[in-house]
Amino acid sequence: MYLGSHVSFDSKEQLLKSVKDAISYNANTFMFYTGAPQNTNRCIIDDNKIKLAYNLMKENGIDLNKVICHAPYIINLANDLDPSKYDFSINFLKQEVNRVNKMGVKYLVLHPGSSVGIERSKALLNISNAINMVLSDNCDVMILLETMAGKGTECGINLDEIKTIIDNIKLKDKIGVCLDTCHLNDSGIDISMFDYYLDEFDKVIGIDKIKCIHINDSKNSISSHKDRHENIGFGTIGFTNLINVIYNKRLESVPKILETPFVGENKEFPPYKFEIEMIKNKEFDNNLIEKIIKYYK
Numbered sequence: 001m002y003l004g005s006h007v008s009f010d011s012k013e014q015l016l017k018s019v020k021d022a023i024s025y026n027a028n029t030f031m032f033y034t035g036a037p038q039n040t041n042r043c044i045i046d047d048n049k050i051k052l053a054y055n056l057m058k059e060n061g062i063d064l065n066k067v068i069c070h071a072p073y074i075i076n077l078a079n080d081l082d083p084s085k086y087d088f089s090i091n092f093l094k095q096e097v098n099r100v101n102k103m104g105v106k107y108l109v110l111h112p113g114s115s116v117g118i119e120r121s122k123a124l125l126n127i128s129n130a131i132n133m134v135l136s137d138n139c140d141v142m143i144l145l146e147t148m149a150g151k152g153t154e155c156g157i158n159l160d161e162i163k164t165i166i167d168n169i170k171l172k173d174k175i176g177v178c179l180d181t182c183h184l185n186d187s188g189i190d191i192s193m194f195d196y197y198l199d200e201f202d203k204v205i206g207i208d209k210i211k212c213i214h215i216n217d218s219k220n221s222i223s224s225h226k227d228r229h230e231n232i233g234f235g236t237i238g239f240t241n242l243i244n245v246i247y248n249k250r251l252e253s254v255p256k257i258l259e260t261p262f263v264g265e266n267k268e269f270p271p272y273k274f275e276i277e278m279i280k281n282k283e284f285d286n287n288l289i290e291k292i293i294k295y296y297k
């Protein structure tokens with residue numbers, strides 16, 4: 001099983017910092033942003049840091065082919081009402097793909113975007129067109145469209161929309177999907193019936209397109225269209241349903257990434273080391289949050 005979490009990446013240590021974080025959580029994979037997820041300030045990738053990160057990964061059994069990068073949220077490929085903003089998103093994504101490629105990372109997760117005021121079908125086409133401008137044969141990065149909760153005018157909120165985006169992409173071997181259990185729940189999928197969803201996914205898109213899964217509980221009920229993540233077992237999806245997703249035989253080779261919220265009074269403590277341990281034990285621990293706070297304090 002490939003189990004890890006969102007980790008940090010800083011301008012000083014870069015990927016090396018991410019690997020150190022992952023190891024401290026006893027994870028064997030991880031997901032990072034190349035800078036703050038909310039902005040597009042990015043540092044120049046340092047070859048030396050990549051080498052050090054690779055060495056540390058090798059020593060700790062972390063497979064580079066399972067490592068995930070997440071593009072910043074502010075990229076919006078769906079809306080082209082302001083051409084300069086649309087072009088900015090495309091150009092930034094191009095640079096992001098190059099950064100990821102330089103680090104040897106294979107997968108870049110992308111929120112498809114929000115339509116805000118334009119027709120849905122046009123928004124979906126804008127996304128495909130933009131991705132076509134970014135992907136190229138001489139770049140080894142696959143873009144993973146994330147399934148969204150349906151907050152506001154988000155695109156990619158059901159299988160038909162994801163399929164429509166993929167259908168219009170030219171380099172089919174460079175496009176995949178990242179599921180998110182919280183987003184699925186909030187978009188209206190019953191996670192206790194996850195195998196039915198996978199059957200449906202296989203029929204519409206093909207299960208081999210799933211290259212990453214974000215494992216999050218949800219603060220809100222099914223179909224709420226909210227997208228607020230909760231710690232594993234403490235939300236409306238529940239521990240057993242999430243365990244069934246994580247250990248699903250059909251998704252064995254797919255990396256599972258926790259993006260659950262930090263805990264403590266000021267949300268300063270990462271829960272991942274403890275959530276990973278609880279998932280490995282397959283037993284819910286009601287006192288988990290208190291244990292995390294005690295450990296880091």
Ligand SMILES: [Zn+2]
Pocket residue numbers: 070109111146
């Ligand atoms: Zn995401």
